[in-house]
Amino acid sequence: MNISREQIDRIAELAHLELAPAEAEAMRHDLEAILSYVAVLQQLDTSGLEPMSHPGGGAPLPLPRRDETQPGLGAAAALAGAPASGGQCFKVPRVIERLES
Amino acid sequence: MSDTYPATIAAIRAGLAQGEFTARALAGHYYERIAATEAPAAPAANAWLTLCRERAEVQADRVDALARQGQPLPPLAGLPLAVKDVISMRGVRTTCGSRMLEHYIAPYDATVIEKLETAGALLLGKVNCDEFAMGSSTENSAFGPTRNPRDPSRVPGGSSGGSAAVVANGSALAALGSDTGGSIRQPAAFCGVVGLLPTYGRVSRYGLVAFGSSLDHIGPLTRSVDDAARLLGVLAGPDPRDATCADVPVPDYAAQLAALPAGFRIGVVKEAWGGGLDSQVEATVRRALDRLAGAGCDIVEVSLPHLHASIATYYIVATAEASANLARFDGVRYGLRAEAESLGEMYRKTREAGFGAEVKRRILLGTYVLSSGYYDAYYRKAQLARALLARDLDRAFAQADLLVTPTTPGTAFKIGERISNPLEMYLADIYTVPADLAGIPAISVPCGEAAGLPVGLQFMGRHFDETRVLQAARLWESLHTPPA
């Protein structure tokens, strides 16, 4: 399994991780090794199976909750850990464009 | 210390009820023990990250007041307990072993924290772990590796290495850990304590900082099976704040240990032998099986034909989920923020500075396996493989009540020995990941030594059948530990 530097850069961009060149190369190397190893899955016959995303043995789960409001944390507690805030809002470097929803 | 105070949950509760000692004094004793184990000369265990003495003492006073008034004590009254630092406690630093959350004070309690305090436990503080529970040695903590009490040059295992170390070194009687691929059972095995993985959905995850949400579990590490049963009894049960927490009745586990069945039908997983299994570990486990057979258990051979694929399956599913779960650490609302001119730069620099190498590696892997063009080949295939492994386990449980394997292929390794080869580190999870993938309960109990280091024996059970898992572990414990 070959991973190119471009692929590593693209993944790092999607994950918003900044990698120094040496780090990117090390990650590329590790990912190649891991992806070569996980290729073992391609040999498995999984026909007739449904992808499993929720374990738990089919036990009964609680029903969706009723539409009732609960007190929250309050703005002061919500903002208490914020690295920067102002006007009771979280403050970030300016956003250029908005992608609604 | 056990000269002064009893070392089981039941005995502490009885001693408090009879006024033999106070919870306040007991807490003080444990804080002294913590100070001793963390003193540089020891050498320092480096297991405790944050102590919450005031909170523990308030709780102790509450228990002492009940005892003075002659009122019935709650089930875990006075239990000195450590909490893995991936579980949220209101007003307490919750670091996840990461620079990212070095100064993060959680504003709310996890459900398990509420339950434990209601049950009278004394939460002494938070203990070390691999960063965001990613690792098998606690070397991935931003706050340095924890040392194995049995041999300070060795790792305690991980990711719940701090939890196992403090139970083993006597600075807590029990600890909460979390297990995504073996993170409770493997350190329990390395440190010679009991580690219980409950069924997925048995214990609420609300407040457990997520790594791989469909694999994450909270469970206890203890010095005895009975203590594990008592803790599970308090931790288990549905939670309106966790939609994956099952609405299944919770038995009185401790009561069910009082009278054990005559024997169990125990399936030995044949694929577990060989491969990278250390020969001394194998010999220790085989001796244990012989003794179980001698005690009336029916030992049968079962097969998990796709066991070899479990590591690959696990590392795809877990990292995919982790890549999303760790996206919230962006420097906006809490935790570390690197100063930057633009938003994109802030994200990248914050995450560069806040995450360690293993976390980045897993985020990258998880992002890759979900990305356009690779989803079907990796993520979807892994979900199918997961279903395949679960089916293998179902078939094995048609032949046996419990399955048994070594907990780990080897014993505790030297600090620094494996840090440069992540894949080799992953491969050592071979026996523990199947239970997480299938969502079934499992336990690791001490089973002797190999070259002077503890070996763990793992029992796995059917979904929600913690009772049998605990009973078998108790049976083994009674064979292994000569009665006092």
Added chain:
Amino acid sequence: MASAVSGLDAATRAGYEPVIGLEVHVQLNTRSKAFCGCSTTFGAPPNSQTCPVCLGLPGAMPVLNREAVVKAARTALALGCQLRERSIFARKNYFYPDLPKGYQISQYDRPLAEEGGLEIPAAAGNPARRIGITRIHLEEDAGKSLHEGFADSERFSYVDLNRSGVPLIEIVSEPDLRAPAEAHAYLSRLKQILLFLDVSDCNMEEGSLRCDANVSVRRRDDPKFGAKIEIKNLNSFRYLQQALEYEIERQIETLENGGRLRQETRLYDAASGRTHPMRSKEQAHDYRYFPEPDLPPLIVDAAWREEVAASLPELPAARQRRWQSAWGLTAYDAEVLTGTPAQAEYFEAAAKASENPKVTANWIMGELSARLNAQGLDWNRVPMPPGHVAELVRILDAGTISGKMAKEVFEQAWKTGRSPRQIVEESGARQITDPAAIDAILDGVLAAHPTQVEQYKKGKVALLAFLVGQVMKASRGQANPELAQARIKARLD
């Protein structure tokens, strides 16, 4: 407007067919958020309606709000969709400061509902027809980023997470729309239905109804669709239509000039009336959808589906049909009176009480609407109860008062809030319908106008109206004019 581009001639324009599909996001009007118990009230102080879940704190977990499912399912059934018994929540991964978890909980390959449709009236030369609905899925809203209004807004944005986690449904149409006017008609029909279903307040200014459009053009003889351009930020009916008109012209002109169009996302800028491409980086998204492990599959079984179906209100189209067939209303009147659920309810109540729906409709569409408009009131806040309108119609029908008097009584009732019956009784302003009383007034009138009486008798019948007028004047408007006319004729003919 469209003129922002150029003068494409009509023939060139006619050679192309626009193909439009809409993606509409609707905030559901539940009390609490989709996955936590925080309030959804609009306009609260920033970040005051937040908790560990909607702040995306480490360790917090979502729990689904049942009512959000009910409202989504109700919409799906009203739009004729197939409800999926087992739908799956998925994580949609992207970074944005107002998206606290770094992913949005949404639905992807197994949405709640699929394959519905919506009837739109004839528009832009196209006949009335059904617009397909591809899917409806449930998801959570993001918070709000504020880019203006702070001293350092040049350099910083501010994030309010009160909206984070408010339940949304996304309603995706098929690319069945063929003109901006049709898109407008589709969105207004959709809004009307959502209001009748009581699933959203559909307030576009507050963002509870938001619209993105996919638009392409193709030559009339080309069976293939052109490159799909997505336009965002269409947050009013006017912007929707203007943006589409601009974009269609732009695309045709590009093709006419030999240019090529490629799939992209563009933003509508209301100030210039133009669309412009988003920065290419924003388009490089790879959302990496995967099943949300924190939420089990959503099961809407037959019993639950039946319960939702049974709770469906009568929709506007059905009401219009019923009012036309049972009550004889014109199609136009029925359409106007179903403008909003409150108006329809008001009319329904008044019409039933008056037992004369047609006249009731006239009063509501005439006098009442005019006064509401003049005072800027909406149908949720009508100061006059529907019973008063009904009472007026009944008094009028009984002949107790004349149409002219009725208008005065209505005015009094509107101003004072008193009931029309009370006003009529207390003012004594009853119509004079007793022939003897009319005769007594007539005696005076005939005596006062001997010349006109003489001319009438000689055949100048046009003077009848003059004499009736004199009776009305003498009675201060209270005489029944038909009766007055009949008595004059009886006395003089």
